[in-house]
Amino acid sequence: MPFRLLHVSDLHLDRAFAGVGCFGEVARRRREGLRDALRRAGEAARQTGCDAVTIGGDLYEHEHAGLDTGRFLVDLFASWQPMRVFLAPGNHDALLPGSLYERMRWPANVHLFTGATLEPAPLADGLSLWGLAHRDPAWSGDPLEGPEVGSGVHLALFHGAELGGRPPGKSLHGPFQAERIAGRGFAAALCGHYHRRRVDPVARLLYPGSPEPLTFDEEGGRGPVVVEVSERGVVEYQPLTLNRWTAVQHDCDLAGSGSSGEAVERARGAAREALAGLAPERAMLRLSLRGEVDPDLALDLPLVEAAVADATGAATVRLRDLTSPAIDIAAAAADRTARGAFTRAVLAAIDREDDPRERALLGDTLRYGLQALGGGEVGLR
C-alpha cells in the first residue's frame, strides 16, 4: 500500500492581478508564472516518484478562465500520465454549468470529484481518497459532515476553511473543525483555501498554500507538499518550496518630507532596502507610506509608484498612503470659525461611521477641506 502523492492547491490560474497593482505585461507574466508553478509541481511529482497529484480546489478562477487555460490543463494533465490527477473544485473554480470542468474533455488519468459530499476513489489496496466539489461558489456546508469512513486508510481532499486557524478576513467557504478529520477516520485532510502553508501532522491537516504569492501579504514558504502514506497508514509530509515570485511589504516613513521630490526619494530608498537580495523582476512590493506630512504636500501615488518601479526594477510596486497631514485637528476643531465648524462636522461624521471605506472617504474630505481652508493647493490622494 505505500503510496506517494503530491498535493497542491490554490493555483488561481487566470487570476486578475490588478488588485495588487499588476497590469498589462506584468500581469500576463504573473499568470504565466502560475502556469509554470503547476508545471513545476508536476515535474516535482514525477521526480519524487509520486503516484498521483491532488489539487485541493481553486485551480483556476472561473470568472476569468478562458478556454486556452482549459486546453493548457488538459494537455498538461495528459502529459503527466501515468500519474493520476485528482481534482476537488473549490469556491473559485466551483463545478458550475459552463465551467472548464464541464467544458473540457479530461484525459483518462484525471479524476474529477463531482459530489457535494465526500466520495471515495481508490488509490491502492486499502487506501482511498475521498473528495468533494464545491458546486456553488457560496457553499458553506461542512465538508467533513457524515459518518466514519470505516476500515482501511483514508485521505480526504477538499477545499475548506479550518475554523481554528482561519486568517483574519478570510472568506468562510466549507467551514470545518480540524478535530473532525480524525473523528471521521481520515488519516489526513489534503485541503485548499488558505494561501499560507500549514502542515499539521497532529491535526492531520495540510494546507500547501498558494504555489506563488497572489497578494502582498502572502509571504513565507509555500508550494506543493509531497505526502507519503506508509504500509501501516502513517502519513508523512515533505514540503517543497518552488515559488519563483516573492511578495514583500515594507514601510516608508515620510515624516518631515517637505516636498514630493523628497518623498519620492525616500520611497525609492525604502524600496531598495526592501528588495535587497531578491530578484526584483519577480517581486511584488507594497510600500506603506507613513508619518505626518506637510498638509500642503501633494503626492501623486501613481507617479511615485512608477518612479520606485523604475528605480528598483520591481515587477510590481504598490503604495499605500497611510500618511496623515500635519494638521492640529484638535486645534482646528476647537476654533469657532467655519473651519472649526467644518472640522467638527467631519469628525462627528467619522465618529458616527462604522464603514472603514466611508471613514477613509471622510478622512479625505477633512484633509481636502482643511487644505482648502488653509489657503494651499488641494493635494489629491
Add this chain to the structure above:
Amino acid sequence: MRLERLDVAGFGRLRDLRLDLAPRVTVLWGANEAGKSTVHRAVRVALYGIAAGGPGRAVERSDWVRWQPWDAGSYGLALSYALGDGRRYRVARRLEEREQVAQVQQIGGRDVTDRLRSGRLVVPGLVHLGIDEAVFCATACLGEDGLRPDAPDAAPQRADRLQEAIQRLADSASRATAAEALGRLRQAMDRVGTEGRSRSPLGAATARLRRVEAELLRARERTDSTAREMERLATLERTAAAAAARRSDCEREWLAGRLAVLGATRRAMAIAQEEAGRLETLTETWRGFATFPVECEERVTALGGELRQLEEVAAEAQRRWNDAREHLRAAERRRAEIATSVRALGRAPRLDRDDLEQARALAAEVAAEGAEARRAAELRTAVARAAGLRREIAATGLACIPAGDVDTVGPLIATASTGPQRRRLRPLQRGTGAVGALAALCALATGHGRVGGAILLAALGVIAVSLLVERFAGGPAQAARRQLSQRCPGLDLTEEGLRRASARLPDLRRLHADRQRQELLVEAGRAELETATARIAELTGRCLQLAARIPVEVPAPGGTGGLAAADGLLGRARQALTAVAAGEDAARRRVELETEDAQLAREESAGRELREEAERKAAARTELGDELAAHLAGAGLPADPDSARAVAAFRQGAATRRQFEAARDRLDEVRRRLAAMGAGDERALARQAAQLEKELRRRGGDPEAAAQGKPLDATALRHLEIAAERARDAAASALNEASGLRERLHGLLDSLPSIADLEDERAACMVVRERALRQLEALRRASALIEDSARRVHREVAPRLAASVAGRLALLTEGAYDEVHVDPERFAVRLHSRGRPDLIPVEHVSRGTRDQVGLLLRLALTEVLGEAGEPVPLLLDDPLLSSDPRRRRTAVEFLLRLSADTQVLLTTADPAVAEQVAASGVDGCAAVNLDEVTTRRGVRIA
C-alpha cells in the same frame, strides 16, 4: 487680558529685556531694527509657543530656528498678565532645546502649567483668550495696513477687502475665505474631471473602462460561442463515432446474416441431396405397387370392418350361448332340488301376524322375568354364605363366645392375661437365696461357721415367706378368669389360650357381623321370590298355549320344585317360544324356494334364445368372408383366414402405392429445389462464404457463430444494407462537418482574447476611476460641508459682530453712528447715522471711520471667535507708518479711547506718536524707548 510685563532673556535680536506694559496704551518706539516687531512676536510666543518643525515641517525652516538669539546666548522669555477676574499669571518659556520647556505659574498661587496644555503644547493664549494663535494673529496683531487694509485702492475695493478680511477671519482665522476654499476644491475637482470629460483623468478612466468592459463582454461572448462550438464539435464527433459504430454493427449483422443464409443453404442442399437419394431408393422399391387397386381400398376396408364386427358379434353370441348352456343345465338341476324341498316343507305350520306379535310380546316378558330368576339365584348364594360363616366361626375356637358377648369378653380376657403374683416375687426369692448362700460360704470360709449358718437360715426364711404370699394372694386376673369360665364355658383359660382368644377376637367380631347380614338377606328375599315364581308360572302357561294353538311341538319339561321352579318355568316358556320361532322359519323358507324356482324358469327360456342367435351370426360371417377373399384375389394378395390381417394387407398395399406416388412427387420437388439452390456449383458458394467470413472477421465478428446463427431473409438483409448506408452517410457528414469546425476552432481558440488580461485592464481602469470618484466625492463633501459651515458661522457671527462694532463705534464717534448692520452672506457692513434714515454702506463713509470700523470688526471677531470672553490686547506693529500727521493723530486718539476696554501695545518708529500718547494725559499709558530698555542686563526667565 492685560499684559503686565515681558521678560526676554534672549529672543531674536532681543537680549535681557524687561518691559513693563501700561494697562491701557504702551507705545514702544525705536529706530528700525530696534526689535519692535520682535517684541510682538515674543508676546505671541509667550502666549502660544513657537513652532520648532516636525512632521511635515523642516526644523531648519521653523520659527524656533528663525527666532533664535542672535548672540547665541540663552533662549527664552516670560510674560506676566492679568485676567479680567483679577487672577495673575506668569508664563515662562525656555527655548534652548527643540523640545521647549514652558511653565505657567499663577502669581501668588501654584503651578498651573498642566491646566493650560492643549495636547503637548502649553498655550495660555488659547485657554485664557479662547482663540487659537491663528485667530489671535489675524485679529489682535495688526501691521501697517491693519487699520487701512486697502489704502491704495478706491473705496469699493477697500470695502471688498475689508469684507474679504472679515470673511477670512470668520472662515479660517485669516487663512482663506470659504469662497476661496471652495474655489480651490473646485479646482481640485476640475483636476479630477468628470465622467463626461474624456480628457480628464476620470473621464479617460471611465471611457477606457467602458471600452474594456465592451471588449470583455465581446470576449466572453466569443469564449462562450467558442465553447459552444467546442461542444458542437464534441457532439459531432460523438455523432460520427455513433454512426460509424452503427454502420459497423449493420455491416457486421448483414455479413453474419449472409453467412447464416449461406450456411443454411449449404446445409439444406446436403439434406435435399440426401433426401433425393433416399426417395429414389424408395420409388424403386415400391415400383411394383404402381398398379395396386387402390380404388377398392374403401370397400375392402368396409368389408374388413363389417367382417370384423360380425365376427365379434358371432363370437359373442357363441360365447354367450356357451356360457348359457352350462347355466341352463345348472338351473335345471336346481329346479329339481327346489321341487324336492318344497315338497319336504309341505307340513310346516302357517303363522299369521297376530301369532307372531304375541310370540314377540311373550318373548319380551320372558326376558323381563329373567331378572327374577337371577334374584332367586342370589338368595341361594346368601344362604350358602351364611352357612359358610358359621363354619368359620366354629373354626376360630371361640364359638363358645356368644355373638352378643364378644365386646364384653374382650376386657376380661385382657385382665386375665396379666398373670399371677408369684412372678413378681421370684426375683426376690432368687436374690435372697444367692446372697444368703454367698454370705454363708464367706462366713464358713473365714471360720465363722455359726454366723454362716445363721445367714443361711435367714435367707431360707425369707424365701419361705415369699412362697406363701404367692400361694394365697391371687389378684384381679384370677377374678377375670372366673367370670370367663362362667360366661364362656369351654374357653381355653390358659395363658396361651387367652392370648390366642385375644388375638382372634376382632376376626370373630367381623364373622359374626357378616353372618348376621347374610341371614338378614335370606330372610328379606324369601317372600319376594315366591311372588315372582307365581308370575313366571302364569307366563309359561301362556307360552305353552300359543305353541299349542299354532301348533308346534314343545319338548317335555324336566322335574324341579321349590325355589328352582322359577328357573324351570322360564325354561319351559323359552322352549315354547323357540318352537314358535322354528315354525316361522320354515314358512319363510318355502316362500324363498318358490321364488327361486320361478327365476330359474325364466333363465331356461333365455338360454334357448341365445342358441338361435349364435347360429344366425355364423351364417352372415361366412358370406362376408367370401366377398373379402374375392377382393384379395383381385389385388394379387394371398387369401388369409384372418379377415383383419387380410384387410391390413390390402390396406398396406394401397398405402404403399400412395407412398410410392408421394415419394415420386417429393423426389421431383427435391430435384427442383436442388436445382434452385445451385446444386452443382458448390465451389462458388464456398468462395462466397470465405469472402464473407473474411469481411466479418475484419469487422470484429465471429464467422463460426454467424454461420450457426439465424439466417436473415432478403428483406432483413436489405434493411441492414440501407441502415448501413445511412450510417455511413451520417458518419461522413458528421466527420466532414467536424473537420471544418475543428479547423475553425483552431483559429478561434488562437485568436481568443485573454479574459484575465481584459479583467486586469478593467480592474486598472476601475481603480483609477474609483480613485477619481472617491476624490470627487471627498471634494464634493468637503465643499458642501465648508459651504454649510461657513453659512452657519456667518449667520451666527454677523449679528454679534454688528452689535459689538455698534457699541464701540457709538462710543468712539460720540454717537455719530449708533447702529451697524453686517450682512451674513458677504459681511458687507452698513452704518446708521443719526442724520440719515437709511443705512450707509461702509465704503461711503469717511476713510477714518472706515478704518475704525475695520479695527472694531477685528476686535469684535476676537470676542466672537474667542470663547473665554476675555478682552484681547491689541498688538499694533507700526500701523501708522505711512499715515500723514493728521490722520496719525486721529488714529492715536481713537486708540486712546479704545484702550478704555482694550489694552494696546503699539510699536512705532515715529517719536511723535509716543509724544502724543504721553501728552494725552490719559492714565495707564506709557511710552517706552526700546533702545533704552534693551541696555539692561540680567533678566531671569525661570
